[in-house]
Amino acid sequence: MTIRSCRDGEQAEICAIINAAAEKYRGVIPPDCFHDPYMTRDALAADIARGVVFSGWEEHGKLAGVMGLQIVRGQPLIRHAYVPPALQGKGIGSALLQFLIGQCPGTILVGTWADATWAIRFYERHGFKLTGRDETVRLLHEFWTVSDRQVETSVVLTRP
Template sequence: MQIHRAEENDWPEIAEIFLAARRTMTYLNAGLHSDAETRAFIRRMVKRSEVWTALHADGKIIGFAALAREADGNWLHHLYVDPASHNAGAGSLLLAITKKEMPQGFSLWTFQANLGARRFYERHGLTETRRTRGTNNEEGLPDILYEWRP
């Protein structure tokens, strides 16, 4: 498996991973955005953000991480792995590149209901710093702020 910086034309594969991963999150409101709206969002994200991809030996993208350096700090906005490729190390490699690219630390949000993500982040040294009822996310779901500080 290899990690590469995404190119603009990688967005369709990245969008399909995002859609597939979100479909497994049964606690989400499935009707919030259409697949077309989600693909447009991912296309913009890949164009405007620092996105890293995990590639299988055959060259297929199996995961991605979207990083952002913002006025309020460094953020890992998205880290998704194709559900068919879970537990193969892609998520760990993507988190490692995030730590390398943001050595001073970063923050991320995840849903409280996303137990797998919570275990993953905690196993990799991120610390829960705050919980909310979800009033500031469009899904309206309770969430958790995690931080990684070296």
């Protein structure tokens, strides 16, 4: 079991992990915000082109979790943190998050859906704090490229 940089050619695996884990959002986040598939290969390629660098937890030669890091105007953002449902609760997400935190001096931001309470609790267990509504809106507009609808239905957490 190792954490490593994801490689070119692993986009299909990354999408499969994201889409399997994102099923948890179905029926929780607003229906107009859930796409099927949740992450297309084109959308993943666009995020990678915008600087999202993925790290993965490799187990038995196969990716078993992924998490992205993107630096936007000097600000580190955790992006697309997913572990397949069958492997959740085994410390993979925590290990990936701690690995990325170790690469980022200073404040780190993460955005997630406001109704994804399990995700919010996960980040809070790792020292992240919810920002207030006005700060969330400001940060989402400043560091993310998301729709107004996603801004309405999202939160941002910060870790000093």
